[in-house]
Structure formats: structure tokens, C-alpha cells
Amino acid sequence: MKITTLETFCTQDVGFVRLTTEDGQQGWGQVSTYNADITAQVLHRQIAPWALGRDTDDLEALVTEIPEREHKFPGSYLRRALAGLDTAVWDWRGKRAGLPVTSLLGGSPGPIRAYGSSMVRDITPKDEATRLARLRDSHGFDAFKFRIGKECGHDADEWPGRTDAIVPTVRRAVGDDVALLVDANSCYSPARAIEVARMLEQHGIEHFEEPCPYWRIEDTKTVTDALDLDVTGGEQDCDLQHWTRMIAMRAVDVIQPDILYVGGMLRALRVAQMGADAGLPCTPHCANLSMVTLFTMHLLRALPNAGKYLEFSIEGDDVYPWQRDLFVSCPYTIEDGQARVTDAPGWGVDIHPDWLARATYQVSALP
Numbered sequence: 001m002k003i004t005t006l007e008t009f010c011t012q013d014v015g016f017v018r019l020t021t022e023d024g025q026q027g028w029g030q031v032s033t034y035n036a037d038i039t040a041q042v043l044h045r046q047i048a049p050w051a052l053g054r055d056t057d058d059l060e061a062l063v064t065e066i067p068e069r070e071h072k073f074p075g076s077y078l079r080r081a082l083a084g085l086d087t088a089v090w091d092w093r094g095k096r097a098g099l100p101v102t103s104l105l106g107g108s109p110g111p112i113r114a115y116g117s118s119m120v121r122d123i124t125p126k127d128e129a130t131r132l133a134r135l136r137d138s139h140g141f142d143a144f145k146f147r148i149g150k151e152c153g154h155d156a157d158e159w160p161g162r163t164d165a166i167v168p169t170v171r172r173a174v175g176d177d178v179a180l181l182v183d184a185n186s187c188y189s190p191a192r193a194i195e196v197a198r199m200l201e202q203h204g205i206e207h208f209e210e211p212c213p214y215w216r217i218e219d220t221k222t223v224t225d226a227l228d229l230d231v232t233g234g235e236q237d238c239d240l241q242h243w244t245r246m247i248a249m250r251a252v253d254v255i256q257p258d259i260l261y262v263g264g265m266l267r268a269l270r271v272a273q274m275g276a277d278a279g280l281p282c283t284p285h286c287a288n289l290s291m292v293t294l295f296t297m298h299l300l301r302a303l304p305n306a307g308k309y310l311e312f313s314i315e316g317d318d319v320y321p322w323q324r325d326l327f328v329s330c331p332y333t334i335e336d337g338q339a340r341v342t343d344a345p346g347w348g349v350d351i352h353p354d355w356l357a358r359a360t361y362q363v364s365a366l367p
Contacts, residue, residue, distance in 0.1 A: 001025070001056050001096075004366045006048045006085070008040040009351070009359035013322035014290050015040045016351050016359075017084035019092055021056060027092025028351060030291040032080035032260035040362060043081035046070050048364035051085055059089045063266045079238040079263035086264025087295060087347075094346030100298065101347060105269070107302030111338035114312040115143035115181060119287060120319060121150070121158040125166035129173035135314060136174055140336035143179035143309055145207070146170060148196070149187030152213065156187075163196065171203045179308075181207035186214050190222040197227050207232055207254070217242075221251040230254050235285035238262050240270060247274050254307055258285040259295045268299060276305040283307030288315075289323050294331055294349060297341040310339050325352050 005020040008031070015036030017029040031039040050066050063086060070078055094101045102108070116135050118128060132144045148163040150156045157163050170180060182205055188196060193211035200208060209232045212219040224231040232254040237243055238261055247255065257271040272282040282305050286296040293312065300306045312334060317324045328350040332341040342348035 002366075003051055003054055003056060005363060006043065006051065006088075006365075007361065007363045008043060008084070009356050009361055010037045010040045011322060011359055012037050013320075014326070015084070016291070016356075017043065017088045019085070019088035021092065025092060025096065027088045027090070027095060027346060028291075028349065029084045029086065029088030029091060030260065030295075031084035032258075033288055033290050033292065037360060039077055039080045039084070040360075042077045043084050044362055044364045046073065046078060047081050047085050052364060052366050056089050056092055059086065060266060063264060067263075074239065076236075076238050076261065079267070080260060082267075083260045083262075083264040086266055087259070087291070090265055091346035098345050100341075100343045100345065101265075101295075102298040102301045103343075105265075105298065105302035107298065107300075109343045110301060111335075111340050112297060112300055112310045113143070113308065114141065114334060114337060114339045115145055115179070115309040116141040116314045117287065117311045118144070118146040119313055119315045121147045121162075125162065125169040128166060129170045131314075132170060133173040136178060139334050140338070141334075142177065142337045143181065144170070144174065145181035145183055145209070145311070147185065148182045149184040151185040151187065153185075153187040155189055155192045164199065167200060167203050167205065176204065179207075180205050181209065183209040184211045186210050186212065188212055190219045190226075193223045194226050197223070197229065201227070201229055205229060209233060209256070210235070217246050217249070217251045221249055224250065224252055232256050232283065234271075235287075236261060240267065243271050243274060247278050247280060250278070250280070253280065255280050255282050256285045257282070258287075258292070259299065260292050261285070265295065265299065272299075272303050272305060276303075279305075281305050281307040283309055283311070286311050286313075288313050288320055290326065291347065291349065294341065294347055297332060297339055298347070312339060325355055328352050 001021040007018040015031045230253040255275040331349040
């Protein structure tokens with residue numbers, strides 16, 4: 001069915017895409033969060049001209065053709081915009097077939113083990129430990145991730161001693177039966193990352209995310225080769241050739257593509273398959289409660305090499321006020337540490353009309 005209209009509804013933080021075909025049927029998708037208003041401009045300028053008039057069955061071709069048509073723009077924004085087209089087509093396809101997207105991907109319904117993911121560093125070790133223990137008791141989480149080091153920190157801590165304090169403090173608070181993961185957000189040199197990791201291993205941390213600057217994959221591999229705990233990464237990477245190299249050299253133990261950063265479901269599936277071929281599990285990155293977490297729930301249920309967990313942000317409106325009132329009703333719940341997602345057709349979600357009315361609107365359409 002021919003694509004006739006691509007509309008965007010955006011704020012600076014989040015942007016949704018509505019695709020319409022010649023029969024009037026619609027699908028909802030999302031461009032990547034953060035500077036979504038810029039990404040929407042890219043969608044209308046560099047994605048829509050190649051997509052309008054094409055068939056929804058052409059998506060597999062379009063995700064290859066569009067980066068080639070726009071080959072002078074190999075960076076992140078083009079892929080973040082391409083994700084809006086891709087995810088809207090998947091919603092359209094699911095509604096057309098009367099099936100959830102995961103079923104179209106070969107997945108099956110069912111709960112997914114989730115880890116509660118902390119997104120903040122400006123929290124004391126004691127306060128972080130207290131809230132994680134509270135979430136363990138109230139929502140049944142049996143796994144958590146929290147932040148160590150300083151973001152792109154050149155071996156510095158968020159404040160002196162925070163990392164050395166937070167790891168044992170959280171472990172004592174949640175107990176030995178809870179899996180713990182940490183994220184360094186590109187903080188460390190290889191030598192310092194290995195030094196920190198020895199302390200992590202002593203406290204049973206099983207997942208060390210982005211220990212070195214993510215663009216220095218040789219440094220990350222040095223850390224991976226030195227450690228027994230899993231080194232993970234890849235959330236920022238949108239170039240499939242880079243993914244090919246990173247996986248071939250086994251720079252990480254667990255791959256973490258982000259569906260919206262990498263360019264949509266199809267490109268995320270390609271990365272996951274590369275990982276599966278290499279024997280690497282895939283635990284996608286999804287660090288906020290926009291549609292990206294919903295997309296990831298559908299994807300994980302279809303991956304043969306799905307990792308142990310779904311990342312689930314524990315931050316509310318106080319940290320991400322733009323998350324407020326995005327949807328008519330939330331399409332998923334967390335019960336006993338398990339994510340349960342609706343199996344309504346497509347993504348099974350409706351964007352709240354009041355939010356849409358406040359957003360900046362743009363449209364690209366066939367003449």
C-alpha cells in the first residue's frame with residue numbers, strides 16, 4: 001500500500017511519526033528521543049522524499065536505499081529519523097494483519113524479565129540503595145543497573161569516592177540474590193576500567209557497560225579480554241559496518257543496540273543477527289519510557305539471542321518531565337519484576353490527543 005503522508009509531532013525531547021497510506025490506514029512510530037525536533041527536520045528533508053509514494057512492503061529496501069541516497073550524511077541524525085519511518089510502518093503492518101509487531105517478527109507473547117535502570121548520578125550512594133531496595137519490594141525487580149564514574153569522565157568520579165561507596169552500599173541494601181549491573185558511560189581508560197572492575201567483581205556485579213569511550217573500541221576490547229564479568233556496549237553505534245567490526249573483534253560480551261539510535265527495527269534486527277551468528281547475546285538499550293521501551297519489548301520476544309533482561313527506566317517525571325501523558329493508556333506493566341506488554345495489533349498504543357495538540361506539527365505528503 002502506497003505511503004501518502006508522513007506527519008511529525010515533536011518537542012525538543014520526543015517526537016512521534018504518523019504514517020498514512022492511500023487507503024487511509026495509519027501507523028505510529030517515533031524518531032529518536034533528545035533533539036527530536038532536529039531529527040524531525042531530517043525526516044521531512046531527507047527521509048520523506050524517498051519514502052512517499054513507495055509501498056509499505058518496500059521498507060526492507062528503503063532502509064538500505066535511503067542511507068545510500070543520503071550517503072554524504074552517514075551520521076546519527078539520519079538513522080534517528082529513519083527509525084521514525086521504520087517503526088511507523090511496523091505499526092501499520094501490525095494493524096493491517098491484526099497482530100502485535102512481535103508476532104510479525106516471529107516472536108510470541110509472554111513476560112520479559114526486567115532490570116530497573118537508574119539514569120542519574122546526582123544521587124548519593126545511600127539514597128540510590130534505598131530506592132532500589134524499595135523498588136525490589138514494591139515491583140519485584142530482581143535486577144538493577146546504576147551509574148558509576150562520570151559521564152565521559154577521563155577517569156574522574158562524579159564526586160570523589162562515589163563509585164567506591166555506591167557499589168557495596170547497593171549490594172548490602174538489595175542482597176546477594178539481586179543481579180547488579182553498572183554503567184560507566186565512557187568514563188575510563190582501559191587501565192582504570194580494569195582496576196574498577198576488580199572491585200566490581202568482588203561485589204558480584206555481572207554487567208559492566210561502556211567502560212571506555214565508546215568510539216575507542218580497541219580500548220573496550222582490552223577491558224573485555226581482561227575480565228570475567230560481562231563487558232557490554234553499542235548503544236550509541238548506528239553504522240552497520242562499525243557493528244560488523246565490533247562484533248568480529250568481540251569488543252564486548254553483550255551487544256546493546258538502541259532501536260531508535262540505530263535506525264529502526266530492521267537495522268536492530270540485523271545487528272542482533274550479527275551478534276547471534278557470533279554467539280553474543282543482545283540486550284538492547286532503551287533508557288526512557290517513550291515508545292522505545294515498547295519497541296524493545298516486542299523485539300526481545302523475537303530474538304533467538306535475547307539477553308537476560310529488558311532495560312526499564314525507573315526515572316519518573318521529576319527526571320524526565322517530557323514523559324508525562326504521552327499515551328492514552330500505558331501499553332505495559334511491571335509485575336514481579338516482569339514486563340508484560342499488550343498484544344493489541346501493531347504497537348498497541350495511542351498517543352494522547354492533548355499531547356499531540358501541544359506538539360510542533362509538520363507534514364510531508366504526496367502532491
